[in-house]
Amino acid sequence: MIEDELREAFARHEAQAPPLDPLRRAIDGLAARRRRRRTVTRTGAAAVAVALALALPVQLWRGGLEVPLPLGVGASTTAAPSGPLNLLLLGLDGSGSVRNARTDTIMLVHLPADGSQAYLVSIERDLATDMPGVGTTKINGVYSRGGVEAARDAVQRLTGIRADAVAEVEFSALRSVTDTLGGLPVCLPEPMRSQHTGALFPAGCRDYTGDQVQDLMRQRKILLHGGYDRDRVGQRVLLGLAKKAGDRSLLSDFWVVSQLARTPGITLHTGDLSLLGLAMRLDRVEAADIVGISQPTFYVTKIDGVFYEQLDPAVAPGLFRALRDDTMSAFAQAHPAWVLQE
Amino acid sequence: MTYEEFVNSRLGALARYAVMLxxxxxxAQDLVQETMVRVQLNWRRVARADVPERYVKRMMINQYTDWRRGSWLRRVFLRPDADQAVAVPVDHAQRTADRDQIWSVLATLPRQQRAALVLRYYEDLPDVEIAEMLGCTVGTARGYISKALTRLRESAERLSLGGVR
Structure with a gap:
C-alpha cells in the first residue's frame, strides 16, 4: 500500500531533523537582531491608525527626523502613561468653520493598560444626547454647537468615559494621507455602489485611492444598517491605515513622513498627556491587534416627534463598564455580533 | 505558556515536521528558523491561540506554500550551497534506494499536495483539520491528497515495470 510506504518514509526521515541546539541559537540570534532593528525603524502600526494626528509626531519621533512639529513636542516627559487610555476621534465632514462641520464619525479608541490591543468603539451619529442649554439633540450636531470640548462632554455623558485626548480629522486630511501613503488596503464584506459617484466598490480587499476612501466613507443610505454599517466601513479604513503604516519601508521614507507631517485638517488636543508617552503606548499595538466594536443595528426611538438612535440597553452599559474596568477582551468575546469581522 | 516552555517542549517536533514539508x-532548518523568529517576536499573539503548536504549524505551512510572500524560499534557492542533502542512515543500500524513491517523488509534488500528505500521513489529522490548516475546503484538501497519491502510485508502477526491482 502506497499509504503505508508513505508513513514509513516520513518516519524514516525524522532522523534528518536539524540538530536542535544550533537551531535554537540561530533563532535567538536572528530574533535579537530583528528586534533591535525593529525598535529603530518599525513604526507603531496602530499609531497611525488610532488617529492620523496622533501618529505623525510618533513617526517623526521614531524616525528622529528634523521636521517642524505642529505641536510642541518637548523631550521632557517620556514615561509611557499607565492605565487604560481612551482617545476620542472625531471625523469631520464639511470644511472650514466649526459651525458647518458635522462629526459623522465618532470613535473612542481604547487602549487597555496591558498594551496588548486597541479597540475602536464607534458611536453612531444619530444617537440622542442631552446637551446642556440645548436639550435633546443628535450627537453629530454637538460639535458644531460647542466645539471639541462639547463633543468630549457629550461622549462622557453617554459612556461615562472622559477621553484623555481628542483628535479632529477632516475628510480632506484622510484623503490626502491616503494618497501620500500610496493608497490604503480596505476589505469590504459586501459590494457597495456609491450613491454619490456611482462607483462600484467590490467585496473583498483592494487598494483604495484618497478619493475612493472619501467616497466610501460617505456612504450611509445605501447600507443595510445605515450609519452603523458606515461606522464599520470607517473602522475598516483605519485597519487599512494601520496595515499600511506597519509597512516599515514606507514610513522610513523621509518624503512620505514629511508629507504626512504637513497634512492640513488634523488637530490634536492631548491635554496634559505626554505625546511621546502616548507614542510609546501606541507603538506596542500592531494592526492585527485592533478590534472594531459597534452596535449591530438600529435601535430607534422618537423624542418630541424626531427619530433618534439609542444604544441597546441590554448591551451598551456592559460595554461602557468594560471600557472603564479595562475588561474589553471579555466583552468582545461575549458579544461577537458587536465585533468587526475581518 | 511562555515562549521558553514552548520551545523546550515543541522545537523537536517542529523541526521534524519541517523536514516532512x-x-x-x-x-527545514530555514523554515523552522524563520517561523520561530516570528513566533518569538509575536509570542503574545501566538499564545492567544487555542493550541499554539497548531498555530505555529499552520504558520509554517503558509510560509512553505506561499510562493508570493515566501521571501525565505527565494533566499534558500539562491544560496550557493543549497540542498546538500544529508544521507539517511542505510541498512541495505539498494533497499534504501528503492524506498527513498518515494521521497524523491514527494519532492516533485506541488507544495499544497505535499503539505496535505504530511498532514494526513505524518500528523494523522482528520480531513476537516487538514483543510483548516491549508486554508481551503475539505473537498479541495481531499483533491490534493488523491492527486498526490495517484502520482506516487504511478511512479511506483513505472519503477517496477522498468525492472529496477
Whole structure:
C-alpha cells in the first residue's frame, strides 16, 4: 500500500531533523537582531491608525527626523502613561468653520493598560444626547454647537468615559494621507455602489485611492444598517491605515513622513498627556491587534416627534463598564455580533 | 505558556515536521528558523491561540506554500550551497534506494499536495483539520491528497515495470 510506504518514509526521515541546539541559537540570534532593528525603524502600526494626528509626531519621533512639529513636542516627559487610555476621534465632514462641520464619525479608541490591543468603539451619529442649554439633540450636531470640548462632554455623558485626548480629522486630511501613503488596503464584506459617484466598490480587499476612501466613507443610505454599517466601513479604513503604516519601508521614507507631517485638517488636543508617552503606548499595538466594536443595528426611538438612535440597553452599559474596568477582551468575546469581522 | 516552555517542549517536533514539508535538512532548518523568529517576536499573539503548536504549524505551512510572500524560499534557492542533502542512515543500500524513491517523488509534488500528505500521513489529522490548516475546503484538501497519491502510485508502477526491482 502506497499509504503505508508513505508513513514509513516520513518516519524514516525524522532522523534528518536539524540538530536542535544550533537551531535554537540561530533563532535567538536572528530574533535579537530583528528586534533591535525593529525598535529603530518599525513604526507603531496602530499609531497611525488610532488617529492620523496622533501618529505623525510618533513617526517623526521614531524616525528622529528634523521636521517642524505642529505641536510642541518637548523631550521632557517620556514615561509611557499607565492605565487604560481612551482617545476620542472625531471625523469631520464639511470644511472650514466649526459651525458647518458635522462629526459623522465618532470613535473612542481604547487602549487597555496591558498594551496588548486597541479597540475602536464607534458611536453612531444619530444617537440622542442631552446637551446642556440645548436639550435633546443628535450627537453629530454637538460639535458644531460647542466645539471639541462639547463633543468630549457629550461622549462622557453617554459612556461615562472622559477621553484623555481628542483628535479632529477632516475628510480632506484622510484623503490626502491616503494618497501620500500610496493608497490604503480596505476589505469590504459586501459590494457597495456609491450613491454619490456611482462607483462600484467590490467585496473583498483592494487598494483604495484618497478619493475612493472619501467616497466610501460617505456612504450611509445605501447600507443595510445605515450609519452603523458606515461606522464599520470607517473602522475598516483605519485597519487599512494601520496595515499600511506597519509597512516599515514606507514610513522610513523621509518624503512620505514629511508629507504626512504637513497634512492640513488634523488637530490634536492631548491635554496634559505626554505625546511621546502616548507614542510609546501606541507603538506596542500592531494592526492585527485592533478590534472594531459597534452596535449591530438600529435601535430607534422618537423624542418630541424626531427619530433618534439609542444604544441597546441590554448591551451598551456592559460595554461602557468594560471600557472603564479595562475588561474589553471579555466583552468582545461575549458579544461577537458587536465585533468587526475581518 | 511562555515562549521558553514552548520551545523546550515543541522545537523537536517542529523541526521534524519541517523536514516532512521541505524534504531536506537545510531547507527545514530555514523554515523552522524563520517561523520561530516570528513566533518569538509575536509570542503574545501566538499564545492567544487555542493550541499554539497548531498555530505555529499552520504558520509554517503558509510560509512553505506561499510562493508570493515566501521571501525565505527565494533566499534558500539562491544560496550557493543549497540542498546538500544529508544521507539517511542505510541498512541495505539498494533497499534504501528503492524506498527513498518515494521521497524523491514527494519532492516533485506541488507544495499544497505535499503539505496535505504530511498532514494526513505524518500528523494523522482528520480531513476537516487538514483543510483548516491549508486554508481551503475539505473537498479541495481531499483533491490534493488523491492527486498526490495517484502520482506516487504511478511512479511506483513505472519503477517496477522498468525492472529496477
Amino acid at each position: 521541505t524534504g531536506d535538512q537545510h531547507t
